[in-house]
Amino acid sequence: MMLDRRHLLLTGAAAGLVAGSPSFAKGHKAAHHLAKAAAPATPDSRLADHMTGLSETLLSRWPETATNLGLDTGARAGLKSALSDASPSAHASDVSFSADALRQLTAIPDAGLSPRSKLDKATVAYALQLGVEAAPFDFGNNTLASAMSEAAGPHVVDQQSGAYSSLPEFLDSQHKVDTAADADAYLSRLHEMARTIAHENERIVSDAGKGVIPPDFILANAIGQQQDLLAIPAEKSRLAQSLARRAAAKKLGGDYGARAARLVESEVYPALGRQLETLKSLQPKAGHDAGVWRLADGEAYYSWLLKVGTSTSLTAEQIHQMGLEQNRAIEDRMDGLLRKQGLTQGSVGERMAALGKDPKYLFPDTDAGRAQLIAYLNGVIASVRPKLAKAFDLKLKAPIQVKRVPVEIQDGAGQGYMNTGSLDGSRPSIYYINLKTTSNWPKFSLPTLTFHEGIPGHAWQGAYLTETGKMPLIRVLISGFNAYVEGYALYAEQLGDEIGMYDDDWAGRLGYLQAQKFRAVRLVVDTGLHAKRWSREQAVQWAMDNTGRTRDAMTSEIDRYCGTPGQACGYKIGHTEINRMREKAKAALGARYDLRKFDDLIVETGAVPITVLGDVVDSWIASGGTMKL
Known part of the structure; x- marks a missing residue:
């Protein structure tokens, strides 16, 4: 599984859990042996044994994930030198594996399983079914692995995917270098990187023969990034510098920096140069149409991508209309709030754009201003903590450190993201915010971002995982259900409003609604591009008109949706479905309904398909709101 930045964030909590807790691997292994020794075996223990075996198989197929989770040691140490299969045969292998694993899993009866075991089985089965249903789409990145890393899409390589983009970050931030063996494994992976790039090149050529060529604007962006990378001397490349720096810090000797530079110069760069020439050769054949409708079976393909992105059976038309x-509904609410403040001229988007330029809401675009902004975020976190008891019974610590996105990666990094802390408490959750310019962050936009990334959002989700240790390894590996992960974070933004964080902050409430509106806009433009044949320019303009955001920002967003169609739909679909479940529970339980218990249930369930979450909520309702997982 080639890890992109989004998947690294999704598994960050799991990495903290596994790497931060020596007892995890021992306890998992001991539990496995105890289960095998028990006589007779119970339905739960039989399923646990099966899941243990499946987890080991997945780790062997996804060595980058083993590294990310700190599981590439001991008997699995060989995985630290390997990369996932990127060859032309990888797609067929993945489909075959998914089908075999699904048959074995479904052969285990549900009878006698505990609610938690039924949940684990249903979650894994859903993911494997996605892998099986990828069979017709033997191009780009369309596998179980890509579905679980939120990287499914039509292009082998584009502006946001491919070994050239993902592996330098992975090797630098995830591949530990503490010993000579670690450094040797790093060198092995540099060699494998060249092989991976060559395999990608074979697939790019094969896909072009099937009529699958990235749009001209996607090709131009990827070509520019590869040219910039190749312009860096091998010895100064991140690939070489990372190993040189860390090997020197550990006093390993062995001249690892020079050895890495030689591999970059003699193997990686030549392979990347050949890939660059292949991409250039496709430019005369590339069209400007942005959507996957242009592909053979494009409608069926987009339906699969929407299922991957939303874990529902909603059609493109249903999502577009939603x-x-x-x-419109959010815009009407925003219009009312703006009018109460005397802001009546222009569209809602125009008024929000003007509000975002008002100096009274902006921090100085200086280092001192950036420090003020971070201090403000810390204040928001401190102010929400006492109010969490209104929404949860869970008692979680969820420590958070706010940091600026490192300057050297801010141009390509997201605007805000969370790396969840370690189980042993040695590292808190880190909330990163991109401060390339403070003008992107009017003060009223920051509270809702903080509730999304921090508490009660992603940091709260991660704190349940890291502070309780209740999720089995298979649920850590099979956790790329975007509609749940991001849908819950949008729901957390809503909770911020509901527990009173904007009672005296009308501008902050507008910032919250603007963020929600942006996610609704995503539903329209993603389906517009891929089902309604919108042009790139039409999608960019519609997004600008309806969000009040800049052309550059919306162009970047639209290009992202071209690379991973359907993924951006998961946020608002997940949020909408969680609210639908909440209203259903309130109506069914009446006086027995407790918001705190409902919210606890959503967090305790963990990353699951939205349809599976609905089944969990239905069972909870049937129990009178008392069921425990």
Whole structure:
């Protein structure tokens, strides 16, 4: 599984859990042996044994994930020198594996399983079914692995995917270098990187023969990034510098920096140069159409991508209409708030754009201003903590450190993201915010971002995982259900409003609604591009008109949706479905309904398909709101 930045964030909590807790691997192994020794075996223990074996198989197929989780040691140490299969045969292998694993899993009866075991089985089965259903789409990145890393899409390589983009970050931030063996494994992976790039090149050529060529604007972006990378002397490349720096810090000797530079110069760069020439050769054949409708079986393909991105059976038309309706409803609410403040001229988007330029809401675009902004975020976190008891019974510590995105990666990094802390408490959750310019962050936009990334959002999700240790390894490996992960974070933004964080902050409430509106806009433009044949320019303009954001920002967003169609739909679909479940529970339980218990249930369930989450909530309702997982 080639890890992109999004998947590294998704598994960050799991990495903290596994790497931060020596007892995890021992306890997992001991539990496995105890289960095998028990006589007779119970339905739960039989399923646990099966899941243990499946987890080991997945780790062997996804060595980068083993590294990310700190599981590439001991008997699995060989995985630290390997990369996932990127060859032309990898797609067929993945489909075959998914089908075999699904048959074995479904052969285990549900009878006698505990609610938690039924949940684990249903979650894994859903993911494997996605892998099986990828069979017709033997191009780009369309596998179980890509579905679970939120990287499914039509292009082998584009502006946001490919070994050239993901592996330097992975090797630098995830591949530990503490010993000579670690450094040797790093060198092995540099050699494998060249092989991976060559395999990608074979697939790019094969895909072009099937009529699958990235749009001209995607090709131009990827070509520019590869040219910039190749312009860096091998010895100064991140690939070489990372190993040189860390090997020197550990006093390993062995001249590892020079050895890495030689591999970059003699193997990686030549392979990347050949890939660059291949991409250039496709430019005369590339069209400007942005959507996957242009591909053979494009409609069926987009339906699969929407299932991957939303874990529902909603059609593109249903999602498009949902986006239009929610965009209008949120806009009406924003219009009312703006009018109460005497802001009546222009569209809602125009008024929000003007508000975002008002100096009273902006921090100075200086280092001192950036420090003020970070201090403000810490204040928001401190102010929400006492109010969490209104929404949860869970008692979690969820420590958070706010940091600026490192300057050297800010141009390509997200605007805000969370790396969840370690189980042993040695590292808190880190909330990163991109401060390339403070003008992107008017003060009223920051509270809702903080509730999304921090508490009660992603940091709260991660704190349950790291502070309780209740998730089995298979649920850590099979956790790329975007509609749950991001849908819950949007729900957390809503909770911020509901527990009173904007009672005296009308501008902050507008910032919250603007963020929700942006996610509704995503539903419209993603389906517009891929189902309604919108042009790139049409999608960019519609997004600008309806969000009040800049052309550059919306162009970057639209290009992202071209690379991973359907993924951006998961946020608002997940949020909408969680609210639908909440209203259903309130109506069914009446006086027995307790918001705190409902919210606890959503967090305790963990990353699951939205349809599976619905089954969990239905069972909870049937129990009178008392069921425990």
